[in-house]
Amino acid sequence: MKKFMDWMTNKFAPKMNKLARNPWIASVQEAILTAMPMIFIGSFTTILTAFGGLIDGFPDFSPLSTFSLGLLSLYLAYLVPYLLMEKKRHNKTKKEAGLAGIGFFLMLVGPTFDEAGNILFQSSTLGNGGMIAALMAGLFVGFVMNAFSTHSFFKEDSAIPDFITVWFDTLIPILIILFVGWLFIFQLHINIFDCIYTLFSPILSAGDSFLGFVVLYFFGYTFLYTFGISTWVIYPIESALILQGIAANQAAVAAGNAASVINADGVSYYFTLGGGGCTLALGLMMLFMAKSKKCKVIGKASLVPNLCNINEPLYLVHQSHLIRF
Secondary structure, X not given: OHHHHHHHXXXXXXXXXXXXXXXXXXXXXHHHHHOHHHHXXXXXXXXXXXXXXXXXXXXXXXXXXXXXXHHHHHHHHHHHHHHHHHHOXXXXXXXXXXXXXXXXXXXXXXXXXXXXXXEEOOHHHHXXXXXXXXXXXXXXHHHHHHHOOOOOOOOOOOOOOHXXXXXXXXXXXXHHHHHHHHHHHHHOOXXXXXXXXXXXXXXXXXXXXXXXXXXXXXXXXXXXXXXXXXXXXXXXXXXXXXXXXXXXXXHHHHOXXXXXXXXXXXXXXXXXXXXXXXXXXXHHHHHHOOOOHHHHHHHHHOHHHHHOOOOXXXXXXXXXXXXXX
């Protein structure tokens, strides 16, 4: 057992923490966190909309959700390549990467055109229903833009303004990105959006099951926390599964069926009372029941963050205290 603990502490934990800092993982994580206000607005609006069936004359707030949470995938398609280029220190081309991400993602969702020439999108693909495709599109765009970031048509001491050099330096990578979308979707008629979800369907199905739900939360909030590894390392996977679960439950209820996906946002709250791992009870016990003055101080200092579901002050300080003594 001691060998296992030493291996986890000295080998596994540092590698997992290094993985969490990887630009590709971190860009996905930060993109989702950046879009959180839109998710909150959409969730709150959904609650307000529920009153519409109970109160006559209650205003329809659904457009607030449509143009916040309902455009989540579009936001992620911009943010992922933008943040990836930023973390790769290619700040000059990060905005162009974000714009290319939007264009490529809108290609992926397979728009249709009516006889009048109007472009039509299925609204569910722009919201949390298209989240996986948006993340994949963003990473692909980031990969191409990053690959061309070291190549320039101009020398560093060129007298041409930077914004003009960026125009020309991003032409080829953006053209390649859009050409890939044009070739597969409009010429070969391959539905990449469906292909992505077919590829990820075993993972999504496993995550939506009770066993997958238990394994994910045990691994993230019990096993990793035991060795001081933050659950942010699995947040991109967790959030993708949860938001897909919400979309599936919404579609099921709209069709008159029961919401059957367990790994949705509401259920996960039972595992995050006081923060990941349900640490509110630990903080209260340290504050009111611990005999050690140091534990009481830690419990007192972390009480307010704990009540706001923030437990880093509790578990990080407590672990440092245990390691020291």
